Amino acid sequence: MSVAEKHARAASVAVIGMGNWGTTVAEIVARSGQDVAVYARESAQVEELNREHRNSRYTGEVILSDRLFGTHHMETAVRGKRLLLLCVPCQSARAALRQMAPVVDGSQVIVHCAKGIELGTHKRVSEIIREETMLRKIGVLSGPNIAPEILGGAPAASVVASRYEVVVGEAQRAFKGDQFMLFSSTDVVGLELCGALKNILAIAAGMVSEMGFGVNTFAFLITRGLAEIQRLGLALGAERDTFQGLAGMGDVLATCSSPLSRNHQVGKRLARGEKLEDIVSSLGMVAEGVKTTRAAYELSNIHRVEMPITHAIHHIIEGQWTIQDALKNLMRRQPLNEKMVSKSPGN
Amino acid sequence: MAELPMKVDWRAPSPQKCIRTVVERTFMHVLQKYATDESREELLADTFFHTQKRLDADPKHTSDAERALWTGLRKRYLRKDNPVSILRDIIRFYVEEIQGHFNPMVFAFSTSILPAGMNLAFHAWPPKRLFSNLVAPGGGIEDTIKITGDVDRVLKLAKTATPIALPTHLSNFDSPVIGWALHHMGFAPFCYGAGLNLFTNPMISFFMNSLGAYKVDRRKKEELYKETLKEYSTFLLELGCPSLFFPGGTRSRSGAIESRLKLGLLGTGLRAYIINLLKGQPKKYFVVPIAMSYHTVLESETLVDDFLKDTGKNRYIITDDEFSKPSAVAQFVANSMGYDSRLYLHVCEPLDLFGNRVDEEGNSVDPNGNWVDTEKYVTEGDGNIREIPQRDAQYTVELGDAVVDAYRRNTPLLSTHVVSFTMFKLLRERHPHLDIYRFLRLEEYETRIEKPVFMQALEGHLNTLRDMASRGLCRLAPMTATSPPEDLLKAGIGHLSAYPVGSRTIYEEDFGLYAKNLSMVYYYSNRVRGHLTGQFEVSPK
Numbered sequence: 001m002s003v004a005e006k007h008a009r010a011a012s013v014a015v016i017g018m019g020n021w022g023t024t025v026a027e028i029v030a031r032s033g034q035d036v037a038v039y040a041r042e043s044a045q046v047e048e049l050n051r052e053h054r055n056s057r058y059t060g061e062v063i064l065s066d067r068l069f070g071t072h073h074m075e076t077a078v079r080g081k082r083l084l085l086l087c088v089p090c091q092s093a094r095a096a097l098r099q100m101a102p103v104v105d106g107s108q109v110i111v112h113c114a115k116g117i118e119l120g121t122h123k124r125v126s127e128i129i130r131e132e133t134m135l136r137k138i139g140v141l142s143g144p145n146i147a148p149e150i151l152g153g154a155p156a157a158s159v160v161a162s163r164y165e166v167v168v169g170e171a172q173r174a175f176k177g178d179q180f181m182l183f184s185s186t187d188v189v190g191l192e193l194c195g196a197l198k199n200i201l202a203i204a205a206g207m208v209s210e211m212g213f214g215v216n217t218f219a220f221l222i223t224r225g226l227a228e229i230q231r232l233g234l235a236l237g238a239e240r241d242t243f244q245g246l247a248g249m250g251d252v253l254a255t256c257s258s259p260l261s262r263n264h265q266v267g268k269r270l271a272r273g274e275k276l277e278d279i280v281s282s283l284g285m286v287a288e289g290v291k292t293t294r295a296a297y298e299l300s301n302i303h304r305v306e307m308p309i310t311h312a313i314h315h316i317i318e319g320q321w322t323i324q325d326a327l328k329n330l331m332r333r334q335p336l337n338e339k340m341v342s343k344s345p346g347n
Numbered sequence: 348m349a350e351l352p353m354k355v356d357w358r359a360p361s362p363q364k365c366i367r368t369v370v371e372r373t374f375m376h377v378l379q380k381y382a383t384d385e386s387r388e389e390l391l392a393d394t395f396f397h398t399q400k401r402l403d404a405d406p407k408h409t410s411d412a413e414r415a416l417w418t419g420l421r422k423r424y425l426r427k428d429n430p431v432s433i434l435r436d437i438i439r440f441y442v443e444e445i446q447g448h449f450n451p452m453v454f455a456f457s458t459s460i461l462p463a464g465m466n467l468a469f470h471a472w473p474p475k476r477l478f479s480n481l482v483a484p485g486g487g488i489e490d491t492i493k494i495t496g497d498v499d500r501v502l503k504l505a506k507t508a509t510p511i512a513l514p515t516h517l518s519n520f521d522s523p524v525i526g527w528a529l530h531h532m533g534f535a536p537f538c539y540g541a542g543l544n545l546f547t548n549p550m551i552s553f554f555m556n557s558l559g560a561y562k563v564d565r566r567k568k569e570e571l572y573k574e575t576l577k578e579y580s581t582f583l584l585e586l587g588c589p590s591l592f593f594p595g596g597t598r599s600r601s602g603a604i605e606s607r608l609k610l611g612l613l614g615t616g617l618r619a620y621i622i623n624l625l626k627g628q629p630k631k632y633f634v635v636p637i638a639m640s641y642h643t644v645l646e647s648e649t650l651v652d653d654f655l656k657d658t659g660k661n662r663y664i665i666t667d668d669e670f671s672k673p674s675a676v677a678q679f680v681a682n683s684m685g686y687d688s689r690l691y692l693h694v695c696e697p698l699d700l701f702g703n704r705v706d707e708e709g710n711s712v713d714p715n716g717n718w719v720d721t722e723k724y725v726t727e728g729d730g731n732i733r734e735i736p737q738r739d740a741q742y743t744v745e746l747g748d749a750v751v752d753a754y755r756r757n758t759p760l761l762s763t764h765v766v767s768f769t770m771f772k773l774l775r776e777r778h779p780h781l782d783i784y785r786f787l788r789l790e791e792y793e794t795r796i797e798k799p800v801f802m803q804a805l806e807g808h809l810n811t812l813r814d815m816a817s818r819g820l821c822r823l824a825p826m827t828a829t830s831p832p833e834d835l836l837k838a839g840i841g842h843l844s845a846y847p848v849g850s851r852t853i854y855e856e857d858f859g860l861y862a863k864n865l866s867m868v869y870y871y872s873n874r875v876r877g878h879l880t881g882q883f884e885v886s887p888k
Binding site: 107108132133137163166170 | 701702703711713714715717719720721722723724725726727728735737738741742744745
C-alpha cells in the first residue's frame with residue numbers, strides 16, 4: 001500500500017468525486033487542517049494529485065494542499081470515515097452510492113454537494129442516498145460557490161442543511177477556517193431545489209448576456225426566475241425563507257453573474273446558435289442545468305406550477321423554440337400580481 | 348385456530364414491581380431532563396394547568412378519588428412543598444393508572460375462547476336472533492378477517508427479535524380484531540396502550556385487560572404524563588415484551604390512510620434498544636406495519652362529521668359515537684358480517700428501528716441487500732454508544748416515513764373506496780366552485796351521474812390502480828383486482844348500504860347513480876384518494 005493510500009485510509013474525512021467542485025471542497029477542508037481522502041475513478045487523476053498536488057483537468061495549475069490523498073479504491077476512501085462529502089454530478093450519484101453502499105455504516109455522516117434533479121425519477125440526491133444506502137445522517141451543502149474563486153482564496157459562504165444536528169456539527173467542523181463560512185438549516189428539500197433550479201436561470205443569464213441585454217433584463221430574469229423556482233420549491237415541500245438566503249438568492253446571483261459558471265457558458269453558446277450537443281461535449285465538465293431544466297419542466301407539469309422561464313429554456317434546449325420565440329412568448333404573458341406565489345390559476 | 352405455539356419468553360415482573368421500577372425510572376429521567384428548579388417548576392405548572400383544564404372540561408369522566416388527589420397535590424404545590432416530591436407522587440399516580448392488568452396465563456386462557464367469546468359478547472346483547480348472521484355465510488371468524496402477508500416470516504423473526512406491531516386505525520373494532528388476528532397468526536401476547544374510553548365499554552373492556560392493554564388517557568396533554576407513558580413503554584420493550592401501537596394516534600377521522608404519525612411511543616423502541624446495548628444485554632427489535640381496511644366502518648358518520656367540522660382538536664376523544672351504542676354495534680355487525688364481508692388485514696414487510704428491511708434471519712439489510720450493523724447508528728465518532736435525543740428523534744421520523752410508505756403500498760383497497768372515489772370526483776368536477784361544506788349539502792337530485800359516464804370513470808380508476816398494483820405501489824383486495832367494473836359497482840353499492848341499514852349511500856336508479864349521503868362518499872373515497880391523485884393528506888379546506 002502506498003503512503004498516499006495509508007494516509008487516505010487513516011483520514012477522517014472523505015470526498016467522493018474529484019471534479020471541479022469536489023476538488024475545491026476537499027481543498028477547503030484540507031486548509032482547515034484535516035487530512036482528506038479523495039476518491040476518483042481515474043487512476044491518472046489520483047496519481048497526479050498524490051505526486052504533484054494538482055488536478056490539472058479540472059483545476060488547472062492550482063497547487064493543492066498536501067493533506068489531500070487520492071485513491072481510486074472506494075473502500076479505502078470511504079470505510080470508517082467520520083464525514084463523507086459526496087461531490088459527484090447528480091446524474092452519477094446513484095451509481096456512486098451503489099459502490100459506496102457495501103462499505104459505509106450507520107455511524108457515518110454524509111453531506112452531498114450536488115446541484116441537480118435525477119432525470120426520469122425526479123429524485124433529489126438525499127432521496128437517492130436513502131434509496132441506495134443504509135445512511136441516515138444525511139445533509140446537503142449548497143450556496144454561491146464558484147470553485148475557481150474559492151480556490152483563489154476569496155471569502156465565501158454556503159449553507160449545510162440536515163434534519164440531524166450532528167450532521168450540521170460535523171460539516172461545520174470540517175469547513176471551519178478563515179475563508180469559508182458554513183451556515184446551517186434544516187430545510188434539506190429547499191436547499192437541494194435551490195441548488196438545482198438556479199442552474200436553469202444561469203443558462204438564461206448566459207443567453208441574456210450574449211444578446212447584449214443590460215442590467216434591467218438581468219434583474220427581471222433573476223427576480224421573476226427566483227419567484228418561479230420558489231413556486232416549484234414550495235409545491236415540493238421546501239420552506240419559503242430558504243429561497244431568500246445564500247442557497248437561493250445568493251447562488252442565483254453568483255451563478256447568473258459569473259461567466260465562469262458552466263451553465264452560464266451553455267446559455268451564451270446557445271444564444272450564439274451553437275448546437276447543444278456540441279456545447280456539452282466541448283465543455284469538458286458537466287453542466288447540470290441542461291438536465292435539470294428538463295426535470296423541472298416535467299415537475300412543473302406534474303404539480304401544475306407556472307414556470308414560464310423554465311418552460312422557455314426547456315423549449316430552446318429541445319430545439320423547439322428560438323430565443324426570439326421564447327422572448328416573444330414571455331413578454332406577451334399576462335403579468336400577475338407580483339406577490340402571487342401560488343400554483344397556476346384554477347389549481 | 349392456532350394454539351399458542353410460542354412460549355412467552357419475557358419475564359414480566361409482578362405488577363407492583365413494574366410500578367415501582369417505572370416510577371423510579373421516570374422520576375430519574377425527568378429530574379435529568381428538567382435539571383433546574385425553574386424547569387421543574389414549569390413542568391409542574393404545565394401539569395396543573397392541563398389537569399385543571401381537563402377536569403373543568405370533562406368532569407363526568409373523572410372519579411371523585413382522582414379529583415381529591417389532584418386537589419391535594421395542588422394544595423401542596425401552592426404551599427410550595429418540595430416540587431421533587433410532588434413530581435414523584437404525580438408520576439406514581441400516572442403509572443398506577445397506566446399499568447395494565449396483563450398476565451400471560453390469563454391471556455392464554457382468554458384467547459383460547461376469544462372467537463367464541465366475541466360471539467358471546469355480541470350475543471349478550473338482545474335480541475340474539477340479530478346475530479345469527481354474525482360470520483360470513485358458511486364460515487367462521489377466520490373467513491371474515493382475511494389476513495395476508497408473509498406471516499410465517501414475521502413469526503419466525505419474532506422468535507429471535509421483539510416485534511412492534513403498528514396497525515392502521517379506523518375503528519374501535521380494531522383492538523379486538525388485531526388482538527384476535529395476532530393470536531390467530533401464532534404470536535405471543537402483545538402489550539399495547541388502549542384509550543381509557545375502551546375500558547368503559549362493557550363489550551370491549553373484558554378483552555382489554557386480557558389482551559395486555561395498558562391504559563392511555565389521551566385527554567392528558569401534560570408533558571409529565573407523556574414522559575411517564577413513554578417510560579412505561581420503554582420499560583416493557585426493554586424486557587422484550589411484544590408491543591403494539593396505533594401510530595396514527597387515533598381513528599382516522601377522514602377515512603384516509605395515515606400520513607402523519609405520532610412518534611412518541613414509536614420512539615420508545617429505539618430507546619429500549621439503546622438502553623439494552625448500554626447494559627450489555629443487546630436485544631433485537633423489528634417493526635411490522637399492519638394495514639387494515641373495512642368495507643364499511645361503524646363509526647364513519649361521526650368520524651367524518653368531526654373531521655369536517657374541524658373540531659378534531661376539541662373532540663380528540665369521541666366517546667359518544669356509534670361504538671358506544673350497543674344497538675348500533677349489533678346492527679352493524681349483523682348486517683356487515685352477514686353481507687359476505689371481510690375485514691382485510693395485511694402484514695407488511697418487517698423493518699428495523701431505522702426503517703431498513705429485515706431478512707428472515709433477523710438481519711437488517713440496506714436497499715441493495717448489504718448487511719447493516721444497527722449498533723453503528725447509535726455509535727458516535729468516539730466509538731461510544733450513547734443516546735442523543737435529537738438524533739434518535741430523527742431516526743424515529745425516518746422510521747415513521749418508512750411505515751407510512753408501507754401503509755400506502757399495502758392498505759387493501761376495496762370496492763367501497765373505489766366506487767365512492769369515482770362518485771365523489773365526478774360530482775366535484777361538476778361543482779368545482781362550491782366549497783366542500785356546501786358541496787356536501789347538495790340535494791340528492793343534484794348528485795345524478797349518468798351510468799355510462801360513471802362506468803367509464805370507474806374503469807379508468809380501476810385500470811390505474813391495477814397498473815399501480817402491478818408495480819407494487821398499492822394493494823388491491825381480490826375483487827378490486829380482478830372484477831369487471833359492473834360487479835365492483837354492485838359490490839360497492841351493496842356494502843355501502845349494509846350500514847346504516849337502508850342508507851343508500853350510493854344507489855342506482857333510472858340509468859343513473861345518485862349519492863344520498865355525500866359525507867359517507869367523501870369518507871370512503873379518502874382511502875384511495877392518495878393513490879389516484881397523489882394527495883395522501885386530506886384536508887377539508
